[in-house]
Amino acid sequence: MDDLVIARSLFGTTMGFHIIFATLGVGIPLMILAAELLYQKTKDEDYAVMGKRWTKAFAVLLGVGIPTGTIAGVQLSLLWPGFMEFVGRVMALPFQIEIYAFFVEALFMSIYVYAAHRLSPWMRIVSVTLVALGGLASAVLITNVHAWEGTPTGFRIVNGEIVDVDPWAAFFNPSFFATAGHVALTAYTTGAFVIASVAAFKMLRAEFGSRIYKFHRKALMLGLLLGGFFSFFSSINGHETAQQLHEYQPEKLAAAEGLFETQAYAPLAIGGFTDRETREVKYGIEIPWALSFLAGNSFDTVVKGLNDFPEEYWPPLFVHTLFNAMVGIGSLLILLALMALFWNKFLKKPEFPKWMLGLFVTAGPLAVLAIEFGWIFACTGRQPWTIYRVLSTADSVTSASNLTTLFVLFAAVYVVLGVAVVLVMLYYFKRHPVEEDLYRADEPGVPLY
Amino acid sequence: MSEQLIAVTILWGFVFIYAVMATMDFGAGFWSMIYLNKEQTKATNIANRYLSPTWEVTNTFIVAIVVAIYSFFPGAAFTLGTILLIPGSIILLLLAIRSGFMVFSHVADDYRVALTYISGITGLLIPGFLIAVLPISHGGFVELESAAPSLDLQALFTSPHVYSFIGFAISSTLFLSSLLLADYSKTAGEPNAYKVYRRDSIILGPISLVMAVLIMLTMRNEANWLYTNMMEQLPLLLLSVAFFVIGGLAIFVFKDRHGMKGVPRIAVIAVTIQYLLASYVYGRAHLPYFIYPSFTIEDGFTDSASFQAVFITYIVGFLILFPGFFYFWRIFMKDSHVREDTQTE
Ligand code: HDD
Ligand code: HEM
Ligand code: HEM
Numbered sequence: 001m002d003d004l005v006i007a008r009s010l011f012g013t014t015m016g017f018h019i020i021f022a023t024l025g026v027g028i029p030l031m032i033l034a035a036e037l038l039y040q041k042t043k044d045e046d047y048a049v050m051g052k053r054w055t056k057a058f059a060v061l062l063g064v065g066i067p068t069g070t071i072a073g074v075q076l077s078l079l080w081p082g083f084m085e086f087v088g089r090v091m092a093l094p095f096q097i098e099i100y101a102f103f104v105e106a107l108f109m110s111i112y113v114y115a116a117h118r119l120s121p122w123m124r125i126v127s128v129t130l131v132a133l134g135g136l137a138s139a140v141l142i143t144n145v146h147a148w149e150g151t152p153t154g155f156r157i158v159n160g161e162i163v164d165v166d167p168w169a170a171f172f173n174p175s176f177f178a179t180a181g182h183v184a185l186t187a188y189t190t191g192a193f194v195i196a197s198v199a200a201f202k203m204l205r206a207e208f209g210s211r212i213y214k215f216h217r218k219a220l221m222l223g224l225l226l227g228g229f230f231s232f233f234s235s236i237n238g239h240e241t242a243q244q245l246h247e248y249q250p251e252k253l254a255a256a257e258g259l260f261e262t263q264a265y266a267p268l269a270i271g272g273f274t275d276r277e278t279r280e281v282k283y284g285i286e287i288p289w290a291l292s293f294l295a296g297n298s299f300d301t302v303v304k305g306l307n308d309f310p311e312e313y314w315p316p317l318f319v320h321t322l323f324n325a326m327v328g329i330g331s332l333l334i335l336l337a338l339m340a341l342f343w344n345k346f347l348k349k350p351e352f353p354k355w356m357l358g359l360f361v362t363a364g365p366l367a368v369l370a371i372e373f374g375w376i377f378a379c380t381g382r383q384p385w386t387i388y389r390v391l392s393t394a395d396s397v398t399s400a401s402n403l404t405t406l407f408v409l410f411a412a413v414y415v416v417l418g419v420a421v422v423l424v425m426l427y428y429f430k431r432h433p434v435e436e437d438l439y440r441a442d443e444p445g446v447p448l449y
Numbered sequence: 450m451s452e453q454l455i456a457v458t459i460l461w462g463f464v465f466i467y468a469v470m471a472t473m474d475f476g477a478g479f480w481s482m483i484y485l486n487k488e489q490t491k492a493t494n495i496a497n498r499y500l501s502p503t504w505e506v507t508n509t510f511i512v513a514i515v516v517a518i519y520s521f522f523p524g525a526a527f528t529l530g531t532i533l534l535i536p537g538s539i540i541l542l543l544l545a546i547r548s549g550f551m552v553f554s555h556v557a558d559d560y561r562v563a564l565t566y567i568s569g570i571t572g573l574l575i576p577g578f579l580i581a582v583l584p585i586s587h588g589g590f591v592e593l594e595s596a597a598p599s600l601d602l603q604a605l606f607t608s609p610h611v612y613s614f615i616g617f618a619i620s621s622t623l624f625l626s627s628l629l630l631a632d633y634s635k636t637a638g639e640p641n642a643y644k645v646y647r648r649d650s651i652i653l654g655p656i657s658l659v660m661a662v663l664i665m666l667t668m669r670n671e672a673n674w675l676y677t678n679m680m681e682q683l684p685l686l687l688l689s690v691a692f693f694v695i696g697g698l699a700i701f702v703f704k705d706r707h708g709m710k711g712v713p714r715i716a717v718i719a720v721t722i723q724y725l726l727a728s729y730v731y732g733r734a735h736l737p738y739f740i741y742p743s744f745t746i747e748d749g750f751t752d753s754a755s756f757q758a759v760f761i762t763y764i765v766g767f768l769i770l771f772p773g774f775f776y777f778w779r780i781f782m783k784d785s786h787v788r789e790d791t792q793t794e
Contacts, residue, residue, distance in 0.1 A: 063552025067545040081530030088523025095516045100766040102509045110502035167758040399597035424553045
């Protein structure tokens with residue numbers, strides 16, 4: 001295989017693995033914060049127990065999230081030295097500021113976890129807020145680099161030299177806010193639905209009305225409520241992200257939608273496969289005029305098709321499927337939350353039927369899948385560029401060859417860590433069931449921490 | 450000071466802080482493995498108590514170093530990235546295993562022994578590979594003239610100079626961490642653990658010094674330019690040795706107020722100053738080269754506008770983070786709290 005392909009696969013695998021832990025690293029602290037606040041407000045010990053158990057899970061996830069993130073950061077310079085040389089000159093700020101976010105997260109995470117027994121409730125809330133802010137800031141800042149790769153600003157190229165560098169103009173590149181907002185909102189969506197999934201799974205196994213059932217029910221409702229809220233705003237803001245593509249990276253949007261002819265009143269193709277030979281989407285459903293409306297808020301918006309671009313600039317066409325899957329999952333998640341709300345608040349039924357709980361169980365894994373699809377779409381859809389129309393992927397890659405061994409080794413380590421983290425998590429929560437924590441919480445004189 | 454010099458000083462500062470924190474971190478992990486079966490001394494317990502809250506913070510410094518390199522010296526990014534691909538990847542793989550399994554070992558009690566062994570051993574290998582970056586920068590093992598720079602791995606791993614660096618890294622890791630843990634266990638009021646770590650540090654101190662001398666001897670053959678530059682600062686080197694002696698006396702001979710042998714706090718401070726002086730001498734002698742002889746700090750330097758923006762974020766970031774670090778230190782390192790934790794156990 002060619003070295004460029006292996007480098008791309010290796011980096012893509014690293015990112016695909018890191019993002020699972022990173023997203024949860026942003027999403028779960030917000031859930032912990034919500035539980036801590038609810039506990040202070042309602043004095044219902046169940047929320048304190050939730051906070052404690054989610055923190056434990058989070059601490060274990062950090063054990064993988066931090067080293068894989070470190071790998072991601074270092075691998076960027078090892079595999080894509082050409083790219084990092086460019087970034088160093090123009091776009092170093094977000095990386096630099098991100099370091100401070102990491103420090104904030106690491107310092108207060110340790111304080112929150114290892115000094116729990118020494119903190120006042122107020123200081124606990126401050127600590128976990130700082131952890132959540134640190135995680136959010138790292139996501140927003142790293143996404144900023146990704147946003148800038150799509151809409152590079154803050155420099156000019158004259159005779160192959162980078163001149164007139166303006167680091168803050170690069171920092172506030174046009175797609176920064178929409179993209180960073182999307183990543184933040186979807187991370188919260190994912191954190192909330194993952195919590196809801198686990199709760200629904202436990203409810204399936206608990207007896208209706210039991211102490212355990214009630215405990216998990218509270219967690220489920222919290223997860224669904226926040227998940228529904230954030231997924232709704234994710235989709236509004238995802239729409240804005242797509243409009244950014246329309247404006248700044250039209251061939252990426254065209255590939256995502258499988259559009260070949262430039263046209264006003266463009267139809268939206270849902271599902272199906274893009275066929276390079278016949279230049280059309282096969283087996284898809286077409287909604288007339290919808291794409292033009294989505295791209296520019298009016299039906300007569302002219303949407304550029306792939307035919308306007310030389311074929312070597314086309315992103316891979318399978319991104320259409322990834323994009324559809326992400327949007328599909330996003331819509332489904334909103335529906336799931338609405339369904340729960342309807343059942344619970346309007347029909348006033350206290351018990352969720354098994355089939356519905358079963359659906360809730362799928363929500364968390366689906367959200368994680370949507371994150372994966374979204375990122376693979378965003379990064380692969382930028383091909384053949386690492387910096388849009390400025391630096392090609394082929395010019396970014398290391399000149400070292402024989403990367404296959406490294407690819408195999410890294411993949412093996414991710415498999416080992418992935419399997420181990422699941423086993424450790426199952427082991428721990430089996431050894432320390434909710435009953436134990438509920439007992440500690442209920443019994444006066446026995447500290448929860 | 451020129452912008453380049455400011456940048457390289459910041460970078461050197463990060464490397465020094467990381468070197469000290471990482472030796473403590475990897476060393477503590479190793480000791481917690483060695484004393485795993487000796488429950489009564491509490492030595493493992495002490496090591497873990499130090500390690501648990503600090504490893505994330507320590508780890509962040511590696512990232513800070515890497516980011517500082519490519520934001521200040523992007524021109525070096527290409528060369529460094531290419532020649533360090535293999536050693537860098539080995540370090541990353543070890544680091545992933547080490548951090549992951551260390552966290553797992555604190556959670557899965559039944560598998561603690563196996564998990565601690567994996568993280569303890571991988572953790573001790575990391576400093577050895579990390580320090581290999583230094584002899585690589587001395588220039589003998591890299592081919593920079595061709596379009597694709599490359600590293601001669603075979604020459605690297607057959608060079609006595611490289612092995613003296615590796616030996617130094619590993620012995621220093623064990624030395625510094627045992628000294629620190631001696632201090633920590635004394636503060637925590639754990640006399641048994643203290644005795645163990647005091648003994649270890651007394652054995653390892655002289656070994657580290659021998660390794661350091663070995664580095665100088667091999668450097669004379671393999672990187673004579675650096676040796677000459679370092680020898681020009683002989684008084685500072687001797688001062689560094691003097692601090693080593695003070696540290697040694699403090700742990701071996703001095704007695705504290707209660708007549709107990711060893712004043713580890715003084716030893717830790719003296720030995721840290723020793724390393725600070727020695728690495729200052731090394732860093733200064735290395736200038737202006739990033740990679741000898743073809744890559745200087747001028748060559749790879751970033752755009753001035755970027756440097757200034759980044760430099761300002763350093764100052765602002767430091768001001769914001771300082772209270773956080775202070776609070777962290779108060780909670781985990783302050784004597785009264787360390788003691789309090791022993792009582793609540
Ligand atoms: C739970 C996850 C999730 C969900 C439900 C959605 N997205 Fe998304 N999407 C992401 C998770 C994600 C992501 C993984 O976070 C990406 C990858 C890169 C990025 O900026 O965010 C992304 C990227 C991304 C992009 C590409 C940005 C780029 O290339 O820079 C677009 C156009 C959309 N999304 C649009 C949407 C729309 C219209 C949605 C409607 C429901 C939607 N997303 C739901
Ligand atoms: C964390 C979620 C992410 C995932 C799952 C992901 C996935 C991928 C994949 C699959 C590739 C290979 C693309 C291909 O060659 O077809 C890739 C490449 C790349 N990504 Fe991402 N990515 C993520 C985040 C980011 C971010 C935040 C950045 C910005 C710093 C980034 C920068 C890059 C670069 C520079 C490349 C290499 C060059 C290229 O192929 O364009 N990625 N990523
Ligand atoms: C947009 C996708 C990403 C998100 C949301 C994200 C988020 C996070 C978060 C929250 C953490 C803290 C650890 C955790 O909770 O797991 C983390 C760790 C880390 N991430 Fe990512 N990250 C992303 C992509 C990247 C990329 C592309 C890089 C490489 C340039 C990277 C580099 C790192 C590093 C170096 C760490 C370790 C920090 C430490 O040592 O404390 N991340 N990431």
